[in-house]
Amino acid sequence: MTDRIKATVKRGQVREAIEQSLIRRRKRNRRFRMLGLGAVILGMLFLGMMFSSIISKGYSAFVRTDIQLEIYFDPEVIDPQGARNPDVLASATYGKLVKAALRKAYPEVKKRKGKRKLYRLVSTGAIQQLRDLVLSDPAIIGTRKKLWLIADDDVDQYYKHGENQSRLKGRQLAWMAQLRAKDALKTSFNTNFFTAGDSREPELAGIRGAVVGSFFVILITLGLSLPLGVAAAIYLEEFSPRNRWTDFVEININNLAAVPSIVFGLLGLAVYINFFELPRSAPLVGGLVLTLMTLPTIIIASRAALKSVPPSIREAALGMGASKMQMVFHHVLPLAMPGMLTGTIIGLAQALGETAPLLMIGMVAFIVDIPSSILDPATVLPVQIYLWADSPERAFTEKTSAAIMVLLAFLVLMNLFAIWLRRKFERRWD
Amino acid sequence: MKVTEPGGHILRRFDEDMRKLQKRVLKMGRLVREQMNGLHAAFGGDSEDSTEQVVESDRSVDLLEVKVDKFIIRLLARRSPVGGDLRFIVTASRIVTDLERLGDETVQMARVLSREYGNLGQCNGRAVEDEVRELLTLLIEMFDQAMLAFRDYDYRVAKELAEGKTGPDGEIHQRMQKLSACTLVEGGDVSHAVNLVLILRSMERGLRYVQNIGEHVIYLATGKDVRHKGD
Amino acid sequence: MLAVDQREAFMSVVETRVGEPDSMKMDELSIENTIGKPLLEKKISMHCREVDVFYGDKQAIFDVSLDIGKNEVLAMIGPSGCGKSTFLRCLNRMNDTISSCKITGSIRLDGEDIYDPKVDVELLRARVGMVFQKPNPFPKSIYENIAYGPRIHGLTRDKTELDEIVETSLVRAGLWKEVKDRLDDVGTGLSGGQQQRLCIARAIAINPEVILMDEPCSALDPIATAIVEELIDELRQRYTIVIVTHSMQQAARVSQRTAYFHLGKLVEVDKTDRIFTNPSHGLTEAYITGRFG
Numbered sequence: 001m002t003d004r005i006k007a008t009v010k011r012g013q014v015r016e017a018i019e020q021s022l023i024r025r026r027k028r029n030r031r032f033r034m035l036g037l038g039a040v041i042l043g044m045l046f047l048g049m050m051f052s053s054i055i056s057k058g059y060s061a062f063v064r065t066d067i068q069l070e071i072y073f074d075p076e077v078i079d080p081q082g083a084r085n086p087d088v089l090a091s092a093t094y095g096k097l098v099k100a101a102l103r104k105a106y107p108e109v110k111k112r113k114g115k116r117k118l119y120r121l122v123s124t125g126a127i128q129q130l131r132d133l134v135l136s137d138p139a140i141i142g143t144r145k146k147l148w149l150i151a152d153d154d155v156d157q158y159y160k161h162g163e164n165q166s167r168l169k170g171r172q173l174a175w176m177a178q179l180r181a182k183d184a185l186k187t188s189f190n191t192n193f194f195t196a197g198d199s200r201e202p203e204l205a206g207i208r209g210a211v212v213g214s215f216f217v218i219l220i221t222l223g224l225s226l227p228l229g230v231a232a233a234i235y236l237e238e239f240s241p242r243n244r245w246t247d248f249v250e251i252n253i254n255n256l257a258a259v260p261s262i263v264f265g266l267l268g269l270a271v272y273i274n275f276f277e278l279p280r281s282a283p284l285v286g287g288l289v290l291t292l293m294t295l296p297t298i299i300i301a302s303r304a305a306l307k308s309v310p311p312s313i314r315e316a317a318l319g320m321g322a323s324k325m326q327m328v329f330h331h332v333l334p335l336a337m338p339g340m341l342t343g344t345i346i347g348l349a350q351a352l353g354e355t356a357p358l359l360m361i362g363m364v365a366f367i368v369d370i371p372s373s374i375l376d377p378a379t380v381l382p383v384q385i386y387l388w389a390d391s392p393e394r395a396f397t398e399k400t401s402a403a404i405m406v407l408l409a410f411l412v413l414m415n416l417f418a419i420w421l422r423r424k425f426e427r428r429w430d
Numbered sequence: 431m432k433v434t435e436p437g438g439h440i441l442r443r444f445d446e447d448m449r450k451l452q453k454r455v456l457k458m459g460r461l462v463r464e465q466m467n468g469l470h471a472a473f474g475g476d477s478e479d480s481t482e483q484v485v486e487s488d489r490s491v492d493l494l495e496v497k498v499d500k501f502i503i504r505l506l507a508r509r510s511p512v513g514g515d516l517r518f519i520v521t522a523s524r525i526v527t528d529l530e531r532l533g534d535e536t537v538q539m540a541r542v543l544s545r546e547y548g549n550l551g552q553c554n555g556r557a558v559e560d561e562v563r564e565l566l567t568l569l570i571e572m573f574d575q576a577m578l579a580f581r582d583y584d585y586r587v588a589k590e591l592a593e594g595k596t597g598p599d600g601e602i603h604q605r606m607q608k609l610s611a612c613t614l615v616e617g618g619d620v621s622h623a624v625n626l627v628l629i630l631r632s633m634e635r636g637l638r639y640v641q642n643i644g645e646h647v648i649y650l651a652t653g654k655d656v657r658h659k660g661d
Numbered sequence: 662m663l664a665v666d667q668r669e670a671f672m673s674v675v676e677t678r679v680g681e682p683d684s685m686k687m688d689e690l691s692i693e694n695t696i697g698k699p700l701l702e703k704k705i706s707m708h709c710r711e712v713d714v715f716y717g718d719k720q721a722i723f724d725v726s727l728d729i730g731k732n733e734v735l736a737m738i739g740p741s742g743c744g745k746s747t748f749l750r751c752l753n754r755m756n757d758t759i760s761s762c763k764i765t766g767s768i769r770l771d772g773e774d775i776y777d778p779k780v781d782v783e784l785l786r787a788r789v790g791m792v793f794q795k796p797n798p799f800p801k802s803i804y805e806n807i808a809y810g811p812r813i814h815g816l817t818r819d820k821t822e823l824d825e826i827v828e829t830s831l832v833r834a835g836l837w838k839e840v841k842d843r844l845d846d847v848g849t850g851l852s853g854g855q856q857q858r859l860c861i862a863r864a865i866a867i868n869p870e871v872i873l874m875d876e877p878c879s880a881l882d883p884i885a886t887a888i889v890e891e892l893i894d895e896l897r898q899r900y901t902i903v904i905v906t907h908s909m910q911q912a913a914r915v916s917q918r919t920a921y922f923h924l925g926k927l928v929e930v931d932k933t934d935r936i937f938t939n940p941s942h943g944l945t946e947a948y949i950t951g952r953f954g
Contacts, residue, residue, distance in 0.1 A: 242760070312797035319755065320810045320863065321787035330809070331799060439951050510910060512937040513950045653939025 054408075058401025061193060064203060065156040066148035067122055068184040069101040073134065073141045084138045094130040098122050098149065106175065117172055123150040125192070125204045148186065153202040153395035159185055165394065193402065197368045198384065202395030205388070207403050209370045213283055213363070213378030214352060214410075220287025220374060221294060221351050226344050228291070229298030233340070236299070237306040238328050257296035264293045265360030273361060280362035281377035289357045294347035301343020305336035338425040345418035349411050355382040381407045444509055448518065451501060452581070455522050455529075458494045459577040461487060462529050465536045466570050472543055473563035481544035484537060491533040498526045514650075521650040525580060525643050532573075532639040535632040542628050550629075551622035553612035558622075562629055565605055568598040569636055576643040585651040591644030592656060602637060606630060704731035706871055706901040707752060707789075712766035714747055714925075716759070721747045724766075725927045727920060729871070734893060734902045736916030736933065738909055740948065743922040745905045749873050752903065753789035754782050770870070787814055790864035794876040796856035798848035798863070803840050806848045806859055807831060810867040826866055833899075834862035835892050854885025858892060865900065872896065874904040878911060890915050909949050913937045921945040 009017075075082065077100075078092045102118050103109070109118050126149035133147075134140060151159070158166035158176055168176060179185050196206030240246045268289035272278045278285050309332045317327040358364070363379050364387065371378035379387070381403060388400040438445040465484050472480035502523045505511065511519055539562075550558035572591060579588040594600070610630055613623040645656050707729040714722035722744045729735050737745040747756065754775060756762040768775050775785050787810070798806050807827040810816075817823040827844070831837040836858045840851070848859050857877055864872055874893070878886040893902060893915045906912050912919050913933060920930035921944070929942045940946045947953055 310797075312793060312795055313799065314758075315755070315791075315793055316797040316799060316860070316863075318758065319753070319786060319791035319793070320813070321783045321785075321867065322809075322813055323783055326813055330813075335800065440953070441951060444951070511950070512909065512913065513940055513946045515950045516938055653935075 054401045054404050058398055058403075058405050060160050061398040061402035062190050063160070063187045064190040064192065065151040065159040065185060065187055067151045067155065067179060068146055068148050068182075068186070069098070069105060069122070070144060070146050071097055071101045071130065071149075072104075072144045073097065073130075074100070075142050078134060078141050079138075084141075086135065089134055089138060090131065092131070092134075094127045094134075095124075097130055098126050109171075114171065118175070120152055121155055121172070121175065123152045123203045124201060125150040148188070150192070150203055151185070153393060155185075156203055157395055159187070167394070193399075197370045198366060198379070198387070199368060202391075202393045202399060205396070205399055207381065207384060207406055209367060210379050210381045210384035210403070211406070212370050213286075214380040216283030216371065216374050216378065217286040217290060217358075217380055218348055218352055220284060221290040222344070222348060224287065224291040225294045225298050225347065229295050229344070229347075230302050230340055232295075233299045233302030233306060234328060234333070237303050238324070238332070253296050253299050257300060260356075261293055261354055262356040262360065264289050265357030267292065268357060269360045279375055279377070281365050281367065281379070282375050283371060283378050283380075284374040285361050286358050286363050286378075286380065287374070289361060290351040290354060293354065293357060294344075294351050297347035297350065298340075298344050301346070302336065302340040305339025305343065306332060308339065309335045334425075338422040341421045341425075342418050345414055345421075349414050352410060352414070353382050353407065355386055358383055381410070441509075444515075447501075447505055447509070448515065451498070451505065451519065451522050454494065454498050454501065455525055456577065456581060458491060458498065458526060458529050459573075459580075461491050461494065462533045462536070463570070463573065463577075465491070465533055465540075466566065466573065469536050469540050469543070470563060470566045470570065472540060473559050473566060475559075481540040484540040488533050488537045491530060495526050495530040499523065502526075517650050517653060521580075521646045524646045528639040528642045528646070532636055535636045535639070538632045539629050542625050542632075546621070546625050550625055551619055553609055553626075558609070558612075558626060561605065561609055562633070565602060565609075565633055568602045568605075569633065569640065572598045572602075572637070572640050573643075576640050576647070579647045580643065580650070583647070583651050585648060588644040588647035588651065592641050592648060594641065599637075599641075602633075606633065705729070706731045706771065707903075708767075708769040708772070709752075710767050712748070712751065712764065712768060714744070714751060714756070715763045715765075717761040721925050722751070723925045725922075727927060727930060729901060729903060730918075731901050732897055732899075733918060734897050734904060734916040735930075736912035736919045737903065737905045737922060738907075738912050738919060738948070739922035739928075740953070741907075744925040745920075745922045746875055748922070749875055749903060749905050752871070752873055753786050753791055755786075755791065757782060787867050788869050789871045789873060790867065790869035792857070792860050792864055792872060792874045792877050795880050796853055796860055798851070798856050798859050800847060800849050802845045803831075803848045803851075803859060804844040806863050807866045810863060814867055816867060830862040830866040833865055833896070834858045835888065835895075836862055852885070854881050854888055857881060857885070857889055861889075861892065861896070865896070869900065871901045871903065874902065876905055876907060879907060886911070909937075921948060923948070 074097060077096045078094070079085075079088055081088065099115075099119055102122065103115070106118055109115055129147075129149060154167050154172075155176065158168050158173075163173065176185075192204060193206045195208055196204060197209035199205040236246065236250065268285060272285045272288055273280055278288075313331050313335065314327055317331045318324075322330065358380060362377075364383050365377060365379065366387070367377050367379050369376070385400055385403045385407065388396045388403060465487050468480045468484040468487070472484065502519055505519055509515070550562075552558065553561060575587055576591055578584065579591065589595075591599070594603075609626065613626050613630075642657075648654060648656050705728050709725060709727045709729075712722055712725045712727075713720060725744075725748060737749065739745050750756045751764055751768060752775075756764065764776060770785070770788065773780065775789075799809060801809075804827055807830050808823050811823060811826050817826060828837060828841075831840065836855060839855060840846070840859075848856065851859060857880075861872075861877075877893075878889050881889065890911065893904065896902060897917075904912075904915065916933045918930060919933045919936040921928045921936065921940070921942070923944050929936070929940060929945045931941065935941075936945060937949060940949065
């Protein structure tokens with residue numbers, strides 16, 4: 001009894017002490033909150049810097065510069081026989097028409113060197129433009145038309161960013177001034193960027209090939225890693241006995257998730273290309289390699305999702321006389337699905353941005369054609385970005401940034417899809 | 431197991447309440463016992479004061495009965511007792527009722543005595559007063575046994591009491607039979623006979639109540655209800 | 662002999678003294694055997710003899726023998742960790758999911774040893790249903806919750822039959838009136854008490870012989886508890902019910918017989934009335950009156 005009396009503190013002291021400590025606690029709380037807020041702001045700042053840098057550099061890649069020229073569709077050049085045979089029309093040298101138009105527009109240019117400079121104002125893509133026009137409407141032959149033709153990348157850079165950003169010099173600058181005075185220069189939406197494959201000419205280079213390549217690769221990765229990963233996770237989590245062997249497997253899976261991705265590339269090179277002799281640079285091989293890389297992620301995420309399903313649901317199912325299999329597939333799996341899908345999409349997003357392992361299997365080659373199957377040589381978005389970032393032409397800088405924007409857009413889309421899936425399932429199962 | 435067992439309820443208040451209940455029942459027993467003592471003295475010739483005291487103290491017995499009843503209802507409502515606790519409380523309730531009735535019978539006898547003092551006549555050559563007084567002594571002895579059995583959960587004593595196996599019981603019955611024979615044989619004074627019958631009836635009932643207490647203690651200790659088994 | 666004054670000893674005693682627990686209670690009165698006699702002795706539903714349960718090296722249940730009669734509610738009470746839930750889970754082999762758990766002795770359901778290797782555990786669990794401590798409806802619609810059992814066991818031929826089963830189960834669980842207009846709502850959206858009744862309805866949808874309940878009301882408020890208790894009383898007409906409960910009052914209210922477990926041993930099983938007024942064993946007495954626990 002006396003001990004208890006001794007041990008108790010006076011009420012007033014208690015109050016005082018608590019008030020004192022409250023002040024300290026509040027201070028600490030505030031400090032911690034500020035710290036957290038600061039971290040978030042700093043992070044947002046860096047993110048904003050990255051985005052603004054990329055966007056400011058890359059937005060201009062979505063427009064291109066056109067030059068207006070009066071083209072004479074000379075029947076002599078296009079179709080000397082006059083038979084309007086499509087093969088003949090397709091193989092005609094339309095470059096001559098462009099050159100003739102340029103010579104006509106600038107008759108003062110006589111010398112060979114000057115002419116070559118003059119011809120360089122218009123992109124080689126103009127040839128394709130003219131061919132398409134003629135093939136779609138052969139009646140155009142023999143007429144004169146004012147047409148907007150794709151300008152060369154130097155003209156493009158000059159028009160978009162000014163003199164300092166372009167390689168144009170001397171007379172070329174004067175021509176540009178003339179063109180501008182005649183309103184013969186304009187910018188338009190660069191559809192080419194989305195429809196064309198890679199090219200040596202920056203103004204003609206597009207990301208379609210890389211996007212299609214990425215699509216094939218991700219499709220294969222998804223198609224292989226989701227069923228494999230989910231099945232492995234279900235087996236390990238629900239059915240396998242707990243023993244040394246499964247512990248060993250578990251440790252290995254966790255380790256694999258931490259292996260540098262380039263190692264998977266080397267493995268893919270050794271196994272798929274050298275041993276199974278699959279074609280180089282093919283999306284199939286890329287997908288297989290990325291499957292190896294994403295599998296551990298998916299298995300770990302799926303197991304975590306399975307573990308988080310409350311045991312009461314399992315008990316409920318077993319208590320009803322459901323078999324273990326029915327318990328897993330009727331109750332546990334649907335509840336774990338959102339988590340599994342989230343893990344999968346995070347894994348896929350990782351795979352979508354992966355470059356290193358693909359370099360190893362030859363997907364870094366310069367490929368102009370748009371792949372039409374998983375066995376065609378292809379490249380993928382991050383590799384395309386890497387290639388363009390490596391190119392000397394100034395115009396490729398903005399292409400690089402634009403490609404990054406496209407890649408980011410895909411990543412954001414995938415994450416949104418993951419969030420949507422999770423919301424949808426969680427609402428249903430709650 | 432018992433009310434006063436060390437390491438009692440987890441709820442200490444419950445233990446206190448049970449102890450309080452036991453104390454109150456024992457206190458009521460003591461009051462009734464005082465009444466009987468008073469009556470005993472009255473039959474011994476210490477007339478007026480003693481009978482009045484007996485009648486007076488009946489009020490406090492009644493008041494205590496009501497108080498204990500209230501307490502029991504409160505215990506039942508608030509503690510929902512089970513097992514031995516439940517049996518104890520039920521037993522206490524029953525004993526309280528029997529004690530009150532025993533007190534009433536004592537008062538009844540005291541009234542007869544105060545009305546007709548010195549006029550109870552003779553039986554077998556002895557004054558009836560003396561006979562009754564001795565009967566009362568025996569009854570008090572049994573009553574004490576009953577209350578001690580209740581206090582100590584003494585199953586054996588209670589069982590003997592209830593079955594009428596103890597010494598006093600047999601003797602009481604013998605003596606009562608002799609006395610009741612007197613009422614018939616004498617035939618002389620009717621009022622003598624009526625008074626004697628009244629006293630004998632109260633005595634009989636008193637004995638019954640004391641035996642009841644024994645039966646209640648058996649229920650308390652064993653959970654077996656032995657009432658109406660012998661009838 | 663007539664010395665009244667000597668008896669004054671009683672008068673002076675105010676303070677009470679310790680009464681020795683009556684040994685005569687043990688030696689003079691017959692002790693009910695611990696197997697206990699079911700209410701209708703001829704109709705025994707489950708028959709457990711000398712059951713020992715081990716978790717690894719640790720023994721959780723010691724030599725429990727117990728009969729469970731048809732159409733009776735048997736309550737199992739005892740302090741935490743006394744093995745009552747473990748024993749309950751042995752009755753429909755829910756302990757199978759724990760790999761370290763080993764069971765010896767015999768448990769028979771209608772004369773058939775449920776631990777016989779030939780017995781299908783799925784069939785057993787359909788015959789011996791279970792309701793758990795925490796209401797655990799499937800996160801599906803109310804209808805699907807009830808229909809699940811009949812569906813996996815193939816009890817119905819068409820939708821109308823299934824509808825009927827769903828309705829009767831919900832009616833019997835006293836939930837029909839409350840949910841008939843929202844059978845497509847998610848079962849987990851109901852209140853705690855309704856969820857637990859939904860779980861009971863789900864269990865009776867496959868018409869089991871025995872229903873095991875593991876503290877079914879411990880997560881419910883008193884009113885919901887009362888409703889479930891009333892339901893248990895009604896279900897007794899059709900099913901044998903074994904209920905584990907922490908609430909002694911609940912055991913007293915719903916059961917016909919009560920078994921008291923202590924440290925893995927069955928101390929006493931008897932009619933509930935007797936357990937709660939006059940238990941044979943000192944441990945039971947001490948537990949029900951709140952002297953330890």
